[in-house]
Amino acid sequence: MNKMTALRFRSVRLSISFLCVACCILPATGYTSENNNQHSIEQSIDDVARTYHASLLYIFSQQKLINSTQGNKSRLFGSALTDNVKETYRALFAQDFPSREDKYINLLLKHMVLVMEDNRTLLLDEHISYKGFIPAIFAFQLSTKFRERGYGINIKFTNVRSRIRNTLSAPDQWEQQALNTLVKDQNSIILDSKASYQGQPAVRYMRPVRMTPLCLNCHGRPKDNPVNNGLEESQWQTKDRTGFYMEGWKLGELGGGISVVIYGENVAGYDESN
Template identity: 30%
Template sequence: MIRIWIVVLFSLPIFFVSPQQSFAAEESLAALADEGQRLAALLRVGRGVISNNQALINDPAIGDKGLSSTAFMKIVEEEYKALYGAAPLEGGLSPEQRSLTEAQLASMVEVMDENQDLINTEGMGFKGFIPAIFARLVNERFVEKQGTRARVKVTAPLHLVRNRKARPDDWENAVLTDKFANPDWPKGDAFYEEIAGTESTTFRMLIPEYYGESCLSCHGGPAGEVDVTGFPKEGGASGDLAGAISITLTE
C-alpha cells in the first residue's frame, strides 16, 4: 500500500505537467482547425446555393431571377442554419471568427451585386456563373479584405487544374499527392499543421473535395470532350479526388 502511494505521489507532477503543456498547444491548433472548417463550410453553402439555382440562372426566358444579394444571402443563412444549427453569425463566436465570417459574407454580397446584370440577362442561356467561378470570386474578394490574416482558395491536383489561379503551391501539391491521393487517406479528412516562419506562425489546412454525380457533366468523361464551359473534361468519376479547399491563417 505504502509503495503504491509513493509511486502515485512521485508520478503526479510529471503526469499533470507534461500533458497539460501539450494540451494547450493542441487546443489552439484545434481552434484554428475549427476556424478553417467554418470558412470552408460557409463557402460550400454559398457555392451550393449557386449550384441549386443553375437552371434558374441559365433560363433565357426569365429576366429578373429574384436572386439579389439580399435574397441570396437569406437562402445561404437558412441553409447554413439547417446544416450547422446556427446562422453564420449566431452563437458564441470569438471576435476573430466574427470578423472573418463578416468579411466572407460581405464578399458574397459584393460578388452577387456585381453579377446581377449577368444573372438577369434575358434571352441568354448558359451564363458561366457556376459554383467554381462564384467561389473563386468570393475568395479573391475575401483576400482583398483580409490581407495576409486569412486566405481561402480552392485548388486541385496539378493535372486537374483549369484556372491557373487555382494551381497548388508546393505545400498544397505535397498534401494533395502524398496524402489525399493516397488510397489509405481517410476520405474527407482534412490535413492541417502550423508552420513556423521567421516572423510569424502560419496555420495551413487543406480539406479534400470529391466529384459527385453533379460534377461529371463538366469534369467526367469522355476525357478531352469539351464541356459547356469550353474546357476539356477531365474524365473524373464519382468519388474521385477533385481538389481541395485551402485555408491559410496567419497569427
C-alpha cells in the first residue's frame, strides 16, 4: 500500500465476539455516526455490510434444510427469508435491524429473495442430496445481481488473491490493499471516504471475516473434512465436498472480507463531516 493510499484509509476499531454457532461469519460492532440524527453514507454502507453478513450466516445455518430431499423449505423464500435474515441480524449484532427506508437495505433484501427464487428448482429437488448451495455461492449470485443492475453500489465477499477460489470474486487493487491491512489487524474495518471506483468518486468499506471451526470443513486439512470421518488416514480425501482441494487454513486466520462500494451520483456532494 503506497503512502498516499494509506493516508486515505481510516481504520475503525471493532470488538469481535464469538457466537455459540458454527459459522464462518463473525459479528463486529459497526460504524456509529458522530451525528446520530444524520443517517450518513458511512452508516448506510455499514448497515449494508452487516445485513449481507447476516444473510450469509442465515444461509450457513440452513445447510441441513437446503440439502434435505424433503420437508418444508418455505423459510428459504420470500418474506420468511427476509424475516429470518432480520432476526439473524438482531441476534448477531444485538441491535434493531436497519430501517427499511434505506434504499440500499431495500435493494439488498429484494435481491436476496430473487437469488433464492432463481435456485428454487435446485433447492426443492427431491433427488439431489447435496445441493452445493453454500454461503459463498449465495454471496456471489447476490453480488452479481447488484453489479449487473448498476445501482451505484456493489457488494462482494472476497479474499487475498493467493487464497481465492472463485477468480470472479478476486479483489481489485483497493480490496487487496484493504485485505493486506486486515491480515495484520483483524479487529478493524476499513473505511475509505475518498476513494474512486471506475473513475468515479466512491466510499469503500471492508469488513473482516475470520476462520472458525466449521470453515475448516472445506478450507482446513483432510482430518477436518467430514467425509473422512471414520476412515483410515490412508483413505482420506484431500478435496472438500464442493470438489476443491483443501487449503490447510487454520483457526484465527483471515478468511476473507466483505467489500462494499457506493459510487458515482450516490456520493456526489457527500460531506465527510457527516
